[in-house]
Amino acid sequence: MSTSSRDRILAATQANKPAETLLPTVPDFGGEATPERFTAVLTSIGGTVVWLDGLAQLGPTLQQIFPDARNTASPLFPAAIPVDALTPNDILADIDLAVLTCEIGVAENGAIWLPEANMLHRALPTITQHLVLVLDHRRIVATMHQAYAQLPSMGGYGKFVAGPSKTADIEQSLVIGAHGARSLVVLLY
Amino acid sequence: MNHAIRADKFLLDADRTTWHDETLWFVREKRDRAVYAVPEFQELRELASQIKDHTLSRLDLYLQEFEAAALANGVHVHWAADAAEHNAIILEIVRQQGATRVVKSKSMLTEECHLNPYLIKHGIEVVDTDLGERIIQFRDEAPSHIVLPAIHLKKEDVGDTFHTHLGTEKGESDPQRLTEAARQHLRAKFLAGQVAISGVNFAVAETGAVVVCTNEGNADLGVNLAKVHIAAMGIEKLIPRLSDLGVFTRLLARSATGQPVTTYTSHFTKPAPGREMHIVIVDNGRTQQLGRPDFRASLKCIRCGACMNTCPVYRRSGGHSYDFTVPGPIGAILSPNIDMKKHSSLPFASTLCGSCTDVCPVKIDIHTQLYKWRQVLGEADEIPASKKWSMKFMGRLLASPKAFALSGQFARKALRLLPHGLTHANAFNAWAVARELPEPPKQSFREWYQQQPQQIQQPAQPKVTA
Numbered sequence: 001m002s003t004s005s006r007d008r009i010l011a012a013t014q015a016n017k018p019a020e021t022l023l024p025t026v027p028d029f030g031g032e033a034t035p036e037r038f039t040a041v042l043t044s045i046g047g048t049v050v051w052l053d054g055l056a057q058l059g060p061t062l063q064q065i066f067p068d069a070r071n072t073a074s075p076l077f078p079a080a081i082p083v084d085a086l087t088p089n090d091i092l093a094d095i096d097l098a099v100l101t102c103e104i105g106v107a108e109n110g111a112i113w114l115p116e117a118n119m120l121h122r123a124l125p126t127i128t129q130h131l132v133l134v135l136d137h138r139r140i141v142a143t144m145h146q147a148y149a150q151l152p153s154m155g156g157y158g159k160f161v162a163g164p165s166k167t168a169d170i171e172q173s174l175v176i177g178a179h180g181a182r183s184l185v186v187l188l189y
Numbered sequence: 190m191n192h193a194i195r196a197d198k199f200l201l202d203a204d205r206t207t208w209h210d211e212t213l214w215f216v217r218e219k220r221d222r223a224v225y226a227v228p229e230f231q232e233l234r235e236l237a238s239q240i241k242d243h244t245l246s247r248l249d250l251y252l253q254e255f256e257a258a259a260l261a262n263g264v265h266v267h268w269a270a271d272a273a274e275h276n277a278i279i280l281e282i283v284r285q286q287g288a289t290r291v292v293k294s295k296s297m298l299t300e301e302c303h304l305n306p307y308l309i310k311h312g313i314e315v316v317d318t319d320l321g322e323r324i325i326q327f328r329d330e331a332p333s334h335i336v337l338p339a340i341h342l343k344k345e346d347v348g349d350t351f352h353t354h355l356g357t358e359k360g361e362s363d364p365q366r367l368t369e370a371a372r373q374h375l376r377a378k379f380l381a382g383q384v385a386i387s388g389v390n391f392a393v394a395e396t397g398a399v400v401v402c403t404n405e406g407n408a409d410l411g412v413n414l415a416k417v418h419i420a421a422m423g424i425e426k427l428i429p430r431l432s433d434l435g436v437f438t439r440l441l442a443r444s445a446t447g448q449p450v451t452t453y454t455s456h457f458t459k460p461a462p463g464r465e466m467h468i469v470i471v472d473n474g475r476t477q478q479l480g481r482p483d484f485r486a487s488l489k490c491i492r493c494g495a496c497m498n499t500c501p502v503y504r505r506s507g508g509h510s511y512d513f514t515v516p517g518p519i520g521a522i523l524s525p526n527i528d529m530k531k532h533s534s535l536p537f538a539s540t541l542c543g544s545c546t547d548v549c550p551v552k553i554d555i556h557t558q559l560y561k562w563r564q565v566l567g568e569a570d571e572i573p574a575s576k577k578w579s580m581k582f583m584g585r586l587l588a589s590p591k592a593f594a595l596s597g598q599f600a601r602k603a604l605r606l607l608p609h610g611l612t613h614a615n616a617f618n619a620w621a622v623a624r625e626l627p628e629p630p631k632q633s634f635r636e637w638y639q640q641q642p643q644q645i646q647q648p649a650q651p652k653v654t655a
Contacts (some may be wrong), residue, residue: 006268009424009472013249016480023243023429024236026436029229041449085461089380089414108227108439109449122461123413126406126453127379144450145435154398154431156262156459157413160438162450165406169321169337171344172212173364178320179372179379180406180453 028149031142033107035188038140042110042186045163046176052189058099058134065185066097066130073124074099076134083120092121098128098181102161105140105186106147111160112186113147122157126165131181133161137188191534191573196506199341209341210504216337217498219447220548227439236436238552241489244394244427245479251394251427252470258397262459265467272302275471279304279386279419280311282467286417288313288383294401294408295319296388297335297492298421298471301514304386316378318407320371327354333508335515336445336494341507375407385411387457389422390491391437392468394429398458399468402441402451409455417465420457424475425488437491440550445493478526483561487522489551496545496555502538511535518545522558525566533571536562597633604629 039049052061059077062069072079073095081087081095100120104113112133114125125131141147147160165180176182200206224230244251256266269275275298283291291313293299305326308315317326321338325331327350332338339347348362357370387408391400399420401408412418428437442448460466479485497503497517508516513524513532518539524532536559545555566572567580586592604612604626613621620626 005270005274005472008270009268009470009476010249010252012472012476013252013424013479016476016485017248018242018246018479018482018485020246021239021242024239026236026432029232045448045452086463092414093376093380106450111450111454121413123410126409126413143435144438145432148432148435151431154396154456154458156461157455157457159409159453159455160450162452162454164452165404166452167320167368167405168446169319169324169339170347170364170367171342172216172337172340173344175365175368177372178368178405178407179318179375179410 026145028145029143031108031146033140033142033146035137035140037107037142038105038110039188041107042163042184045110046166047110047163047184047186049186049188052134052187055134055189058187061187062097062099062132065132069097069130071095072097072099073120073128075118075120076101083124085121087121089123092123092127095124095127096129097132098124098130099132099134100125102133102135102186103139104147104150105135105137106142106144106160107140108143109162111144111147111162113151113158114161115158116155125159125161126180128181130183130185131161131164132185132187134187134189190512192506192510192512192538193534195510195512196538199507199510200505205343206505206507208343209507212340213498213504216446217495217548220444220495220498221447223443223447223449227443230440230443233436233440234550234552237440237491237550238489240428240433240436241551242486244429245425245485245488248424248427248479251429252424255392255394255397255427256470258395259468260397262397263466264397264460265465267467267469269469269471269473271473272471275299275302275421275469275473276304276307278469279421280308280313282417282419283308283313283384286384288417290378290381291315291384291386292318292378292382292411292415293322293386294388294403294411295322295338296386296421297332297514298388298423298473299386300332301473302421302471304421316375316382318375318378318411319403319405320368320407323371323375324350327351331509331514333516334494334497335492341509379407379410379414382411382415384417384419385415386419386421387412389420389426389468390441391428391434392422392426393431393434394427396431396458398431398456399426400434401455401457402438402453403455404448404452406453409453412457413461417467418457418460419467419469421469421471423471423473425490441491441493444495444548444550474527478523481526483565484522484526484558486553487519487526487555487558489553490519490523491551493550495548495550499544499548501540501542501544506538511538518555518559519553522555522562525562529566529569529571533566536560536566537572594633594635601629601631601633 073083167178333341344362351357503517521535543556
C-alpha cells in the first residue's frame with residue numbers, strides 16, 4: 001500500500017477531469033408491478049413460481065416439490081441442518097435445499113432482493129443445491145428503480161437473485177446449474 | 190505483428206469463422222429483443238451517459254467519498270498506480286494470510302495487470318472460477334471476449350481440454366455434462382479457497398459498496414466461503430448513488446447477452462464478522478486517458494461487450510486478433526492509450542460503420558474516437574509507410590480535378606488492358622486480396638455529361654423582390 005500512489009492518482013484525476021456536468025435525476029418510469037408479469041419473466045429465465053395458499057402451506061408444498069430433500073436449511077421451519085454465520089464450509093457443502101424469506105420482487109426482470117439478514121450464512125443461497133425463496137406478493141415492484149428506492153440501507157451484503165445459476169460459456173449453449181443453486185423456486189403468498 | 194495479420198490466422202478456418210460471426214450476431218439479436226421490450230431504453234442510455242459524464246467530472250471527489258465510506262464499513266482500501274503495484278498489493282495481502290490457494294471470479298482488470306502469472310510465479314495457486322475463464326486458463330490462453338471469454342472455442346475443444354485436465358471421457362462434448370464436470374471440480378476449489386479475488390462492476394461512492402454481476406454465482410461462492418475478499422477495480426467503476434444502480438442494472442445484461450438482468454447482482458458493503466475485505470483502486474493509465482478530451486469518454490464503458498457482438502470486424506477476426514485485454518471496438522480506443530506503438534493497427538480494424546456507437550449503453554462515441562485515433566497515429570508517425578504515403582498521394586490526387594480525371598482515364602484503360610494477374614496481384618493491391626475489381630466503364634460520368642446535347646433548360650429561378 002502506498003500513500004503516494006493515492007495522492008498521485010487523486011492529483012492526476014483532479015488535474016485531468018473535464019469541466020463539471022450535472023448529475024441527472026432519475027425518474028420513476030412506472031411499469032407493471034403485477035405477480036403475473038413477475039411470474040412470466042422469472043419463468044422465462046429458468047425460475048419457477050408457485051402460489052402458496054398462506055404460509056401454513058409451506059411444509060406440504062415443499063414436501064411436494066422436493067420429496068427427497070434431506071439436508072435442509074431454513075429459519076422458517078425446524079430444518080435438518082442448523083446454519084448460522086459460523087457454520088463451517090464442509091457442512092454448508094452438503095445442504096441440498098435452503099428455504100429463505102426474501103424482500104422485494106422485481107416484475108421487469110424476475111430479480112428478488114435477498115439481504116444478508118435473511119441468509120443464515122452469506123454462502124448459503126449459492127452453495128445449496130436448490131434454493132426456495134418465499135415472497136409476499138405485495139412486495140412486487142415494477143422496475144429496478146423502484147426496488148432500489150425501497151433499499152435505503154444495504155446492510156453488509158445482499159443480492160438480487162434472478163433464477164438459477166447458469167452459464168452459456170460452452171458454445172453459447174444454455175446450461176442451468178453452473179456453480180450456484182441448480183434451481184430456484186419462488187413461493188408467492 | 191498487426192491486427193490484419195493475426196486476423197488472417199483466425200480466418201484460415203472458414204467454418205469456424207462463420208460460426209463465430211453468426212453466434213455473436215445471434216447474441217446481438219437477443220440484445221435487440223431485450224432492448225425493444227423496454228420502452229424507456231433510450232432514456233436509460235442517456236441517463237447512464239450523463240451519470241458517467243458527471244462522475245468523471247468529479248472523479249477525484251467521488252473517489253475520496255468512496256474511500257471514506259468503505260473505510261467506515263471496515264474495508265481496507267489500497268491504491269495502485271500501475272499493474273505492478275496492483276499485483277504487489279494483492280500478493281502482500283495473500284501472504285499476510287499465509288494463504289496459498291486463491292479463487293478468482295471474472296475481472297478484466299486482473300487480466301490487464303497479468304495478475305495470474307505473477308501470483309503463480311510466487312507460489313500461489315490461482316483458480317479462475319468463471320467457466321469460460323477456467324477453460325482458457327487450462328489452455329493457457331487469453332480471453333477472446335470480455336463477457337464470453339471462450340467464444341473462440343467449440344464444444345469439442347472444451348471436451349478435449351476437460352479430458353486432459355479433469356479426466357472427462359474422451360470425446361465428451363455435451364455442454365451439460367462438461368459444465369457438470371467443471372461444477373464438481375470447482376466446488377472443491379471454492380471450499381478450499383483461502384482468499385477470493387473478484388472484479389467490480391460498479392462501486393457506489395455514497396455507500397462504499399462494490400457490486401459484482403455474474404450468472405454462474407462464482408463470485409458469491411468464492412467470496413463467501415473464503416476468509417478474505419479482495420475486490421480489484423479501475424477508478425472509472427464509480428457511480429455516485431445507490432439509486433444509479435437502477436439505471437445501470439437495467440442496461441448491463443440486456444446490452445451484454447439480452448438477459449433482463451444477470452442471475453446474481455451482489456452488493457458487497459462490509460466484511461462478514463471475523464473476515465476481511467480489501468478494495469484495490471487502480472489507475473494504470475486511466476488518469477492519462479481522462480486527460481485526453483477526445484478519448485476520455487472511453488472511461489464510461491461498463492464492459493457489456495455489445496460493441497464486440499455487433500462489430501463486423503470483430504465477429505470475423507476473433508478477439509485474439511486484437512492482442513489486448515479488451516478486444517473489439519472499445520478495446521481499439523482504450524489500447525492506444527496504453528501503448529500507441531504496439532496497438533497502432535487497432536483503430537484501423539474498423540469499417541467506421543458506427544454500429545458500436547449505436548448499441549453502446551452509455552453512449553460512447555466509439556467510431557468517432559476510432560477515427561480520431563487514426564489522426565493521432567498518423568501525426569505520431571505510427572502508421573505503416575505504405576499507408577501513410579498512399580494516403581498522402583490520394584489526398585493530393587483527390588484535391589485536383591485535373592489529376593483525378595487523368596488518372597481515371599488511365600485506370601479505366603489499364604484495367605481493361607493489363608492482365609488480371611497483375612491488376613489483382615496481392616503484392617500491389619491489398620484491396621483485391623479477396624475481392625474483384627469492378628469492370629471498368631468506358632467513360633466517366635463527366636465525359637458522358639459533356640457529350641450530352643446542351644438544350645436542357647435550367648428551371649426558371651424564382652424572382653426575389655425586395
